[in-house]
Amino acid sequence: MGWFTxxxxxxxxxxxxxxGFMGLLLNKNLIKKIVGLNIMDTAVYLxxxxxxxxxxxxxxxxxxxxxxxxxxxxxxxPAGLVLTGIVVSVSVSxxxxxxxxxxxxxxxxxxxxxxxxxxxxxxxKAETH
Amino acid sequence: xxxxxxxxxKGSTNPFVAWVNADPAPxxxxxxxxxxxxAGAEKKAVASSKDEYAAYENRIxxxxxxxxxxxxxxxxxFIALMIFVVTQTAPFGIxxxxxxxxxxxxxxxxxxxxxxxxxxVAGMILDYRAFDTLGESSVLFTAVMSVMIxxxxxxxxxxxxxxxxxxxxxxxxxxxxxxxxxxxxTMAGIVSPFVILFGIYVVLNGHISPGGGFxxxxxxxxxxxxxxxxxxxxxxxxxxxxxxxxxITSGSLLSYAALKCYSFYTGAHHIETGIPHGxxxxxLSSGFILPLNIFVGLxxxxxxxxxxxxxxxxxx
Numbered sequence: 509m510g511w512f513t514x515x516x517x518x519x520x521x522x523x524x525x526x527x528g529f530m531g532l533l534l535n536k537n538l539i540k541k542i543v544g545l546n547i548m549d550t551a552v553y554l555x556x557x558x559x560x561x562x563x564x565x566x567x568x569x570x571x572x573x574x575x576x577x578x579x580x581x582x583x584x585x586p587a588g589l590v591l592t593g594i595v596v597s598v599s600v601s602x603x604x605x606x607x608x609x610x611x612x613x614x615x616x617x618x619x620x621x622x623x624x625x626x627x628x629x630x631x632x633k634a635e636t637h
Numbered sequence: 638x639x640x641x642x643x644x645x646x647k648g649s650t651n652p653f654v655a656w657v658n659a660d661p662a663p664x665x666x667x668x669x670x671x672x673x674x675x676a677g678a679e680k681k682a683v684a685s686s687k688d689e690y691a692a693y694e695n696r697i698x699x700x701x702x703x704x705x706x707x708x709x710x711x712x713x714x715f716i717a718l719m720i721f722v723v724t725q726t727a728p729f730g731i732x733x734x735x736x737x738x739x740x741x742x743x744x745x746x747x748x749x750x751x752x753x754x755x756x757x758v759a760g761m762i763l764d765y766r767a768f769d770t771l772g773e774s775s776v777l778f779t780a781v782m783s784v785m786i787x788x789x790x791x792x793x794x795x796x797x798x799x800x801x802x803x804x805x806x807x808x809x810x811x812x813x814x815x816x817x818x819x820x821x822x823t824m825a826g827i828v829s830p831f832v833i834l835f836g837i838y839v840v841l842n843g844h845i846s847p848g849g850g851f852x853x854x855x856x857x858x859x860x861x862x863x864x865x866x867x868x869x870x871x872x873x874x875x876x877x878x879x880x881x882x883x884x885i886t887s888g889s890l891l892s893y894a895a896l897k898c899y900s901f902y903t904g905a906h907h908i909e910t911g912i913p914h915g916x917x918x919x920x921l922s923s924g925f926i927l928p929l930n931i932f933v934g935l936x937x938x939x940x941x942x943x944x945x946x947x948x949x950x951x952x953x
Binding site: 511512514515516517518519521522523525526529530533534555558559560561562563565567568569570571572574576577578579580581583584585587588591592594595596598599600602603605606607609610621624625628629632633635636 | 682683686689690693694697701705708709712713715716719720723724726728729730731732736737740741742744745746748749755756757758761762766769773776777779780781783784787788846847851917918944947948
């Protein structure tokens with residue numbers, strides 16, 4: 509059982525990643541695809557954040573401690589990496605939602621198959637006329 | 638160059654504008670020849686296009702029947718492989734693993750001496766790794782610009798191509814302006830000053846306590862969104878219009894870059910920056926970290942509010 513008890517956060521992150529990935533792949537609705545992408549992002553934050561954790565140590569806010577030793581505090585680097593991840597995730601979500609908004613205005617549907625069919629129809633119409 | 642474009646594409650329609658608007662591409666000259674066809678040939682073309690459409694529909698259906706099981710199998714295999722890989726890594730919560738190496742020890746032990754910030758993470762992201770944070774701010778800036786390209790109203794003020802739909806949107810706006818929700822309005826009036834004040838507190842204390850530009854900026858943006866929801870966009874437009882938005886975002890980004898250029902230049906030449914680190918824990922300490930936090934907070938707040946107003950009204 510050592511493989512499970514030593515790694516349950518990572519396993520949870522991977523399962524969460526799988527849930528988001530399935531949502532991204534299997535949904536036909538574009539908004540649900542973006543929600544799936546965001547769940548995948550959350551899994552990545554969990555994976556990064558758990559790497560910095562060390563039992564019995566505290567977050568790296570020094571306070572009055574002017575002579576810090578590395579044995580007192582957890583690893584600060586994953587916090588910075590998660591910050592980068594959050595910013596990129598927000599930007600990508602906003603951009604893809606804006607694209608979806610434009611697609612909905614054009615085709616009046618969020619279903620990917622219907623959008624493909626409608627665009628094909630339009631293309632054929634433009635070719636014949 | 639411009640004349641060349643005008644001759645190649647019909648009228649003044651810019652192909653890039655057409656592409657952004659998802660309109661069919663402007664007709665090129667060679668296509669005009671196709672119009673000179675006999676009626677019989679046109680009928681034939683319609684029939685063949687119908688066949689093509691049916692074939693395309695069939696292709697999509699076939700692809701879907703094959704795609705779903707394959708996606709499930711691939712995803713399960715991928716996740717099983719990933720779980721296997723993470724169980725081979727170092728155990729959770731132990732200090733003696735490769736990821737806790739001399740880099741993080743250096744940040745913790747020398748961070749206060751080098752940067753003057755008691756929040757080691759703030760010292761790390763805004764001093765040692767400030768270039769990375771400049772990249773993050775630029776990513777946000779680029780995102781809000783591209784959302785603006787996609788969603789901003791046209792110059793004639795039309796939000797959508799369909800005039801009937803636009804009429805409905807305008808009517809809804811008018812109704813919501815007259816019958817504003819009393820609960821939302823009252824609560825926004827009570828809560829939003831405290832939300833914005835808390836956001837400013839988080840930004841200004843980023844170097845001595847948890848928080849910083851990103852989280853504080855998001856809180857300030859949420860406060861602005863609350864004001865806009867409760868009192869309508871006319872109220873926020875009084876102090877936050879497109880001009881203010883442009884000045885704040887680009888000004889903050891440029892000031893960030895200028896400050897960091899100064900410290901990179903002096904650091905690379907081993908010159909003293911002349912900026913005192915101050916007393917650790919005081920609000921005016923840790924050199925450039927406080928102004929950098931303020932600039933990042935301004936960018937994030939403007940970006941959050943910009944996303945909100947672009948998605949709801951198509952303008953800032």
